[in-house]
Amino acid sequence: MFFPCESIVLRTTAPIEIIDITTLVQTRFQGYGIVQGQVTLFSPHTTAFVCLNEKEPMLQRDMLDFLHRxxxxxxxxxxxxDPVDGRLNAHSHLLGLLMTASQIIPVADGRLLLGGWQSIFFIELDGPRDERRLLMQVSGEQ
Structure with a gap:
């Protein structure tokens, strides 16, 4: 069974920002009652992405420093x-070449199968932005 896409609306506050959305995605996912299946997350932006990585404060600072450098x-x-939208954001688009717009997370026994160190992050590369969207689609068996 496929469910309609759901929008997750986020507000970003920094030029480059790493936002942990793991709990938000898990909470939304639980409402579907899926036992086996998958969750697809998709960023419909060219300067904001979704990734899986470790949530550790010093590592996250290293990630930000790495992207800036x-x-x-x-x-x-x-x-x-001559930016078409008035934003000087070429660096954001170039950094985006190294990232992915989507992630697929498997589901078993009603749980997202994230690795022990994995968290779900929304990566803003051209902030701050009042509104960013992340699309979530759940599919599987209830």
Whole structure:
């Protein structure tokens, strides 16, 4: 059984931000009563993504530092010379080349099968933004 896509609305507060959405996704998922199946998460943005990784404060700071160093926002990018939406966000699009817009998480015995160290993160690369959306679709057997 497939359920309709559900929107998860998020607000971001920093230019680059890592938001732990694990509890939010688990809470929403529980409402479906799925025993076996999967949850698909999809970011319909070109500068915001979803990933699985470890939630550890020092590692998260390392991740942010890495992203800032990898593609500095103040570099001279052609996209920023005449931005179509007024945002100087070429660095955000370039960082997005290394990320994925979706994740599929298996479900067994009514639980998301995340690894022991895995959390679900929404990664903002072009914030802050008043509204970002993450689409969630649940499928499986009740």
């Amino acid at each position: 990898l593609v500095p926002a103040d570099s001279d990018f052609r996209h920023n010379r």
